[in-house]
Amino acid sequence: xxxxxxxxxxxxxxxxxxxxxxxxxxxxxxxxxxxxxxxxxxxxxxxxxxxxxxxxxxxxxxxxxxxxxxxxxxxxxxxxxxxxxxxxxxxxxxxxxxxxxxxxxxxxxxxxxxxxxxxxxxxxxxxxxxxxxxxxxxxxxxxxxxxxxxxxxxxxxxxxxxxxxxxxxxxxxxxxxxxxxxxxxxxxxxxxxxxxxxxxxxxxxxxxxxxxxxxxxxxxxxxxxxxxxxxxxxxxxxxxxxxxxxxxxxxxxxxxxxxxxxxxxxxxxxxxxxxxxxxxxxxxxxxxxxxxxxxxxxxxxxxxxxxxxxxxxxxxxxxxxxxxxxxxxxxxxxxxxxxxxxxxxxxxxxxxxxxxxxxxxxxxxxxxxxxxxxxxxxxxxxxxxxxxxxxxxxxxxxxxxxxxxxxxxxxxxxxxxxxxxxxxxxxxxxxxxxxxxxxxxxxxxxxxxxxxxxxxxxxxxxxxxxxxxxxxxxxxxxxxxxxxxxxxxxxxxxxxxxxxxxxxxxxxxxxxxxxxxxxxxxxxxxxxxxxxxxxxxxxxxxxxxxxxxxxxxxxxxxxxxxxxxxxxxxxxxxxxxxxxxxxxxxxxxxxxxxxxxxxxxxxxxxxxxxxxxxxxxxxxxxxxxxxxxxxxxxxxxxxxxxxxxxxxxxxxxxxxxxxxxxxxxxxxxxxxxxxxxxxxxxxxxxxxxxxxxxxxxxxxxxxxxxxxxxxxxxxxxxxxxxxxxxxxxxxxxxxxxxxxxxxxxxxxxxxxxxxxxxxxx
Amino acid sequence: xxxxxxxxxxxxxxxxxxxxxxxxxxxxxxxxxxxxxxxxxxxxxxxxxxxxxxxxxxxxxxxxxxxxxxxxxxxxxxxxxxxxxxxxxxxxxxxxxxxxxxxxxxxxxxxxxxxxxxxxxxxxxxxxxxxxxxxxxxxxxxxxxxxxxxx
Numbered sequence: 001x002x003x004x005x006x007x008x009x010x011x012x013x014x015x016x017x018x019x020x021x022x023x024x025x026x027x028x029x030x031x032x033x034x035x036x037x038x039x040x041x042x043x044x045x046x047x048x049x050x051x052x053x054x055x056x057x058x059x060x061x062x063x064x065x066x067x068x069x070x071x072x073x074x075x076x077x078x079x080x081x082x083x084x085x086x087x088x089x090x091x092x093x094x095x096x097x098x099x100x101x102x103x104x105x106x107x108x109x110x111x112x113x114x115x116x117x118x119x120x121x122x123x124x125x126x127x128x129x130x131x132x133x134x135x136x137x138x139x140x141x142x143x144x145x146x147x148x149x150x151x152x153x154x155x156x157x158x159x160x161x162x163x164x165x166x167x168x169x170x171x172x173x174x175x176x177x178x179x180x181x182x183x184x185x186x187x188x189x190x191x192x193x194x195x196x197x198x199x200x201x202x203x204x205x206x207x208x209x210x211x212x213x214x215x216x217x218x219x220x221x222x223x224x225x226x227x228x229x230x231x232x233x234x235x236x237x238x239x240x241x242x243x244x245x246x247x248x249x250x251x252x253x254x255x256x257x258x259x260x261x262x263x264x265x266x267x268x269x270x271x272x273x274x275x276x277x278x279x280x281x282x283x284x285x286x287x288x289x290x291x292x293x294x295x296x297x298x299x300x301x302x303x304x305x306x307x308x309x310x311x312x313x314x315x316x317x318x319x320x321x322x323x324x325x326x327x328x329x330x331x332x333x334x335x336x337x338x339x340x341x342x343x344x345x346x347x348x349x350x351x352x353x354x355x356x357x358x359x360x361x362x363x364x365x366x367x368x369x370x371x372x373x374x375x376x377x378x379x380x381x382x383x384x385x386x387x388x389x390x391x392x393x394x395x396x397x398x399x400x401x402x403x404x405x406x407x408x409x410x411x412x413x414x415x416x417x418x419x420x421x422x423x424x425x426x427x428x429x430x431x432x433x434x435x436x437x438x439x440x441x442x443x444x445x446x447x448x449x450x451x452x453x454x455x456x457x458x459x460x461x462x463x464x465x466x467x468x469x470x471x472x473x474x475x476x477x478x479x480x481x482x483x484x485x486x487x488x489x490x491x492x493x494x495x496x497x498x499x500x501x502x503x504x505x506x507x508x509x510x511x512x513x514x515x516x517x518x519x520x521x522x523x524x525x526x527x528x529x530x531x532x533x534x535x536x537x538x539x540x541x542x543x544x545x546x547x548x549x550x551x552x553x554x555x556x557x558x559x560x561x562x563x564x565x566x567x568x569x570x571x572x573x574x575x576x577x578x579x580x581x582x583x584x585x586x587x588x589x590x591x592x593x594x595x596x597x598x599x600x601x602x603x604x605x606x607x608x609x610x611x612x613x614x615x616x617x618x619x620x621x622x623x624x625x626x627x628x629x630x631x632x633x634x635x636x637x638x639x640x641x642x643x644x645x646x647x648x649x650x651x652x653x654x655x656x657x658x659x660x661x662x663x664x665x666x667x668x669x670x671x672x673x674x675x676x677x678x679x680x681x682x683x684x685x686x687x688x689x690x691x692x693x694x695x696x697x698x699x700x701x702x703x704x705x706x707x708x709x710x711x712x713x714x715x716x717x718x719x720x721x722x723x724x725x726x727x728x729x730x731x732x733x734x735x736x737x738x739x740x741x742x743x744x745x746x747x748x749x750x751x752x753x754x755x756x757x758x759x760x761x
Numbered sequence: 762x763x764x765x766x767x768x769x770x771x772x773x774x775x776x777x778x779x780x781x782x783x784x785x786x787x788x789x790x791x792x793x794x795x796x797x798x799x800x801x802x803x804x805x806x807x808x809x810x811x812x813x814x815x816x817x818x819x820x821x822x823x824x825x826x827x828x829x830x831x832x833x834x835x836x837x838x839x840x841x842x843x844x845x846x847x848x849x850x851x852x853x854x855x856x857x858x859x860x861x862x863x864x865x866x867x868x869x870x871x872x873x874x875x876x877x878x879x880x881x882x883x884x885x886x887x888x889x890x891x892x893x894x895x896x897x898x899x900x901x902x903x904x905x906x907x908x909x910x911x912x
Contacts, residue, residue, distance in 0.1 A: 075856030075893045206849060213857035214845040216793020216833030220858055223792035231787060256776060285787040286796075287779045360797050360805055360858040360892045409795070409858025410892050442798045660852055664895070668855055671894030694802040694890060702896045703887040709897050 040582040042122040045111035049126055051186050053134035054179060055108055056127070057086060063158060063172030065092045070102035070109035071119040072381050073209065074359075074411035075668070076727045077661035078119045080208045082127050084199040084658055085120075089131025089192055092171070093158040094199060099208050104383030104403035114381045115416050115526060116579065117624040117725025120657050124723055132189045134178070141177035142169055157198075194719045203659050209407065221379030221406045224366035226435035230259060231286045232427050233293050233439055236278035236448050239687035240522050241269050241303035247279050251295040257288030261296070262430045264423065270484050271523070273389060273417045276448055280427055286439050302687050308521035310454070310683040314351060317456035317518055320477040321349060326516030327491055330502045330574040333510030338471030344463040346549050348542055351752040352534040353681035355452035356689075356697060357527050361409020362440040363420035369394070369433035374401045378421040379408040386418035390425045413526035417450050446697055447689045450525025451682055453478045457538030467550025469561060471510040476501055478534060483520035490517040492531065498577035500535030500623060500732065503570050505588045506543075507563025513574075522684065528672065529728040532623040536732035537739070537753065540619035544740040545749065554618055554740065555601050565591025579625050585722050586625045592652045592715065593622055596629040599712050600650035604631035610745075613637070617741025619733040624725030626653040627714075630670070630737035632706070636745045640759030642678055644705075644738065650712035653724035663711040666730045670709050673734025675700045678755045762826040766791070767835025773822055781825045782806045782817040785832060793833035793861045797890070804889030807862040807869075808832045814869035814885075833861040836868060844868045847902040855893035863889050867903050876907055 042049040058066045067083045079099045087097045102109050111122070135155045142160040143150035146167050154161050161168045199205055212218030237243055249261035259282050266277030281292035320326070339345060365378035367390075374394055380386045383403045391398040408415055424438040440448075455478035461469040480496060482489045492501075492515050501513055527533070547557035567587035570578040578586060597620045601607075604616055613636050620629035633646040649666045656662060679698040683690045691697035700706075715721075735753065742759070743749050750758055762773045766789060773784060780799075785791045785808070794817050797805030801816040808817045809831040810824075817830075836842050844867045847853075854860045863886070870877055870885040877885070882903055891899070 073856075075854075077855070207852050207854060209857060210849045210852070210854065211840060213854045213860050214833075214848045214864060215836075215840040216791075216861045218857055219792070220795075222796060223786075225790060225792070285775075285779070285783055287776065287783040287787070290799075291776075358892060360803065360856070360890065361795070362797075407858075408856060410856045412892075439796070442800070442803075664852065664855055664893075664898070667897055668894030671896060672892070693798050693800050695800070699890060699892060700894070700896075701887045701890055702899065703883040705894065705896045707897075 040580065042110055042126050044580065045122070047106040047110055049110045050108070051129065051133070052183050053130040053137065056130045057090065057134045059171050059175035061172045061175065063096055063170045065090065065097045065171070066100050067097060068100045068102050070112050071123070072114040072383070072405050072408055072411065074114065074381065074408035074415070076119070076665060077207060077658055078114070080205060081120055081658040081661060082123065083208055084205055085124055085127040086131040088197055088199045089128045090135050091155050091157055094205070096158060101405050103405065104387040106384040112383045113416065114411070115413065117728040121625070121723045121725055124657055128191050129186060129189050132191055133184050136184050136189065137178040137181045138171055138174050140181050141174040145174065145177060201656050201659065205658065205660065219406050220361050220409045221377065222361050222364040222409065222439065224377035224406060224437060226366060226368055229366065229435040229437055230282050230284065230431060231289045231439060232280050232282045232436050233286070233289045233441065234264065234278050234280040234423060235293050235296055235298055236276040236444065237266060237300055238447060239300070239302040239306050239308070240276065241305050242266070243277060243301050243303070244279050245299045245301045247296045247298040251297060252281050252292035255288055255292040255295060257284040258292040259283055260431065261292070262427060264426060270486060270488070272484055273385065273419055273422070275419045275423045275426070282427060282431060282436060290441070305521040306687040308684045308687040310353070310685070313454065313521070314456065317454070317477045318349060320516040320518055321456045321458035321475045323516050326475055326514035328512065329497050329515050330511060330513040335471040335473050335510040335512035338462050338510045339460055339473060341462065345460065346463065346546055347458070347460040348545055348751060350457045350534070350538040350541060352455045352457070352537055353683065353753060354454045355527055355676060355680055356446050356449040356682050356691070357412035357414035358445060358697060358699060359408070359410025359412055359414055362442055362445040363415065364437065364439050365421040365424040366435060366437040367421070367424035367428040368435035369428050372396065372400060374425055374428070375404070376402065376421055376425060377404045377406055378418070378424070379406050379415055380418050380421055381408065381411045381416040382418060386421050389418060389422055393422055394425060394429060412528040413530070414449060416526055442693045446682065446691050446693070450484065450523045452527035452533065453480070453524050453531070455534035457534050459538055459542040461542070461546055463546065463550055467552055469508050469546060472506065472508045473512045474501065474539070475514045475516060476534065477516050477518045479518050479520035479524050481524050481526065484523055484525065488520050490519055491515050494577045496531040498575040498579070499531035500539065500621060501531070503573045503575035503588055504539060505568055505573070505590050505593065505622065506561050508561065521687070529623060529731040532621065532732040533676070533735070536619070536621040536623070537736045540621065540733060540736035541739055541751070544743065553607070555597065555606055558618065558620065559594055559597060562590050562593055565594055579725070581625055588622060592627045593620060596620060596627045596650040596652050596714050599714050600629040600631050600648045603650070603710060603712055604633065604648040606631065613745050615741050615744035617737045617739065617744055619736035619740060621733040623732055624729040626651060626724030626726065626729040628729050628733050630733045632734070632737040632741045634738060634741040634745055636742060636759060640757065642742060642755060642759065644674055644707065646708045646710070647706040648710045648712065649730060650714050651730060652714040652716070653726050653729070654716060654721050655719045655723055656713060656716045659713060662713060662726050665726050666711040667709045669730025670734050671700050671705045673731050674706050674738060676753060677735040677738040681754050762822055764825050764827060765829045767831055777823045778821050780818050781808070781820045781822060781830065784822055785817060791832050791834055795858055795861060797859065803859070804866055805859050805862040807865040807889065809865060809869055812869070812872065814866050833865055836865065842868060843906040844871065844902070847906040851898050851902045851905065853895050853898040853902050855895055859889060859891045863891065863899055867899070867906070871903065871907055876909065877903065
C-alpha cells in the first residue's frame with residue numbers, strides 16, 4: 001500500500017482497509033483532521049493552494065505581464081482562459097499579456113493534473129483572486145510612492161493613477177515595489193463585478209497560442225530539441241506483462257546511425273504508469289531508430305494475458321452482466337420484486353468496446369541527465385507524477401528532476417500516464433546522460449495505450465400502464481482503471497460508478513444498480529469522459545427503447561422520466577464522489593438537465609417531418625457537474641452508410657470564462673462522439689491490440705464527421721454560481737443521440753458499438 | 762541529393778530511403794511538419810513539394826531530390842498568408858498539432874482552386890485528420906481565406 005501513496009492523478013490513492021483500494025480522485029482528503037471542515041476544489045487537492053499572486057504573475061519593467069499557467073494545454077484553451085481570468089482582475093491590457101508554462105512543482109503551484117474537466121472549475125476563482133491581489137499590491141506600491149491613500153489610487157487597463165494629484169504610472173514602473181509588498185489576505189480581496197469584465201465571458205479573444213500554431217513554431221513534446229540529441233524508439237511487449245526473450249541487437253546496430261540497443265526490464269504487474277519494458281534502439285535520427293527496431297527480430301513471451309480475445313471477453317462480460325452476484329452499488333425501493341413479472345418488462349444489453357485516445361501527437365519525451373540533475377521536456381497532463389516517478393527511477397530527489405511541460409498535441413487522458421517520459425529518462429541514463437528523445441509511432445500508440453475500458457451494460461425495466469418505468473435495474477460489467485494500481489479489484493471504483501451510474505437522476509421509484517466482476521487483461525486508463533461513455537450510451541439508448549415500447553415521443557418521455565425540476569443531493573443517490581465537489585454547492589439539478597433538453601430540441605426542430613431514412617435522435621447526460629443534451633440529425637443511405645448533416649448540442653456549465661472555447665470543446669465532442677458511434681474500436685486477439693494505424697482505427701475525417709454543428713450555451717449569466725466542467729461532458733450524450741437517430745431513421749436498434757457495417761445487411 | 766527548403770539550397774548524403782519528414786525534423790530542425798502516422802494516412806506532415814501538397818512522412822529523400830520544398834515555416838515570411846490569417850481569426854485550432862498540415866493542405870487547395878466548393882474542400886481536406894474535431898472551423902476558415910464567407 002505504501003508504494004501507492006502519492007500516485008496522485010486526480011488526487012492521492014487512499015487505502016481503505018487491507019487489500020481494498022479506492023481512488024479518491026478529488027474526494028475530500030482523508031488526510032484532513034476530522035474536525036476540520038471538508039475541503040473541495042483547488043483547496044482539497046494535494047498541496048492545496050497558496051494565495052500568492054507572485055507565483056502566477058510577473059510584471060517586467062516595460063509592463064509586460066507574464067502569466068504562469070500550471071495546467072497543461074492540450075486543446076482546451078486553458079492557457080488563454082487562465083490568462084483571461086488573471087488579466088481581467090489585474091486590469092491588464094490583453095495585448096501586453098504573455099503566458100509561460102509552469103514546470104512540475106505542485107508544492108508551489110497546487111495541483112497540476114490536467115484532467116477531470118476542472119482547470120477552470122477549480123482555478124477560476126483562485127486565478128481571479130491572484131489577479132485582484134496583484135492589482136491591489138500595485139495600487140499599494142503607487143500609494144506608498146506617491147504618499148497618498150491607497151483607496152484613491154486607481155488601477156485600470158495597465159495604468160495606475162491618482163486623480164487628485166494627477167500622478168500616473170505604468171504597471172511596469174511599480175512592479176518591483178509591489179513585489180516587495182505584503183500579499184493581501186484572501187478575505188480582503190474584492191473581485192470585479194461581472195459588468196466590469198474586460199475579457200471574461202467575451203467570445204472574441206484570440207488564442208494565445210495562435211501565432212505559434214499557424215507558423216509551425218509552437219513546440220510540442222515531439223518537437224523538443226537539445227544539443228547533441230539522440231532519438232529512440234522502443235519495441236514493447238505486445239501483450240501487457242510479456243517480455244522479450246531474445247532479440248538481434250547486431251542486426252539493429254548494422255543500420256547506419258544506430259548507436260545502441262538497450263533492454264528495458266518489464267515492470268512488476270500491476271504497473272501503474274511504468275514503462276512496459278522491451279528493447280530500445282537509440283540512433284542519430286528517428287528514421288534510423290525505426291529501421292533499427294525493424295531489424296530486431298524479437299521473440300516475445302506473452303505471459304498470462306496472451307489469450308485475451310475481444311469476442312471471447314464480450315461473452316464473458318455478458319455472462320457477468322446476466323449474473324445476480326454483482327455488488328449492489330445503488331438500491332432504492334425494490335426493483336427486483338417489481339421486475340418479477342413478465343408484463344411490460346423490457347431488457348437490453350449494450351456493448352461498448354475498448355477505445356484508444358489516439359491524440360494526433362503520439363507520446364514523445366526528451367530527457368537528459370547532467371551533474372546529478374535530470375531535465376525532461378514532455379507532453380504530459382500530469383507533470384508532478386512524471387517528476388516523482390522519474391526521480392524514483394533514477395534514485396534522485398524530486399527536486400533534482402525538472403519537468404518542462406510542452407504543448408500537448410491532444411491528450412484525452414492518454415498523457416496523464418507518463419510511461420513515455422520515464423522511458424526517455426531511463427534511456428538518457430543508458431547513454432551517460434546524453435539527451436534522448438523517445439518517439440512513439442502511431443502503431444506504438446494504438447498497441448500500448450491505457451485503453452478506455454470495455455463494457456457490457458445490461459438494463460431491465462418494467463413499465464406501468466402509462467408506459468412509465470416503475471422499476472429499473474442496471475448492471476455494469478467492465479474492467480476497472482483500478483487494475484493498473486493494485487491487484488485487479490475487478491470492480492469499478494467510486495469515481496467510475498459516480499460517472500452516470502449511481503448518480504443517475506431519473507424519477508423512478510425502484511432503482512437498483514449492480515456491478516459484477518470483470519478482469520482486466522490490458523492497461524485500462526482514463527479516456528475523455530471515462531465511464532460516462534458506457535453509462536450514458538446504455539441509459540440514453542434504453543430510455544429511447546422504453547419510449548418506443550410505450551409508444552411515446554422520445555423527448556416528452558425523457559423529460560417525463562427525468563421528472564420535475566429538483567435538486568438532488570448526490571450522496572442520497574449513493575454517489576459519494578460527486579466529481580470531488582461539495583454536494584451542497586453542486587447538487588444534481590434536474591431543472592438544468594431539462595433545460596438543455598428543451599433548448600436543444602427546440603433549436604433542432606424536434607418533431608418536424610423528415611424525408612425517408614433521415615431522422616433526429618436525442619440524448620442528454622449529466623457529467624463533470626455540467627449538463628449536456630444533443631440532437632443529431634442522421635441520414636442512412638441504402639447501403640447502410642450513415643451521414644450526420646447537422647448536430648445541435650446544448651451545455652449548461654455554469655458561468656462562462658471563455659465561451660469560444662466552450663463552443664470549440666462542444667464541436668470537438670460531437671465529432672469525437674460520432675467516431676465512437678460509427679467507426680472506432682480497439683479489439684484484441686492473442687493478447688494483442690489488432691489496430692495499427694488510422695486505416696484500421698478510423699476516426700472521423702472532414703467528409704465523415706458531422707457537417708454542421710450548432711452549439712447552444714445555456715445559463716451562465718450568474719458568476720456567483722459555481723463552474724461546471726467543459727472538456728469532457730460534451731462527449732457522453734453524442735454517441736447515444738446518433739444511435740437513437742439511426743433507430744428513428746431505420747428502425748434498427750444498434751446495441752453494439754461501433755455501428756460499422758451493421759446497417760449494410 | 763540536392764533540394765531547396767523554404768528557399769534555401771540544401772544537400773543530403775544520408776539514407777536515400779529516409780522520408781523527407783525526418784530530414785526536415787531531425788536534420789534541419791524544422792519541426793513545423795508533424796509526425797502523426799508515418800503512413801500517409803493523417804496529413805499532419807503535409808508540405809508542398811514543387812507546389813503540390815505531399816505527405817512528407819512517406820516521401821523518400823530520393824523523391825524529394827531536386828525539388829522545391831516549402832514547409833509551414835516557409836509558407837509566408839510572417840504568418841500572414843490568407844489561410845494563416847483566417848485560421849487565427851476563426852480560432853480554428855484546439856491542440857494545434859495537426860494544423861500545420863491542415864494549413865499546408867488548404868493553401869495548396871486554394872492555390873489550385875481559388876473558389877472551392879464544399880466538395881472540393883471535402884476532397885482535399887479529408888486527407889487530414891484532426892482528432893480534436895476542428896473540421897467545421899477549418900471549412901469556414903478556408904471559405905474566409907477564399908473570400909467567400911465572413912464569420
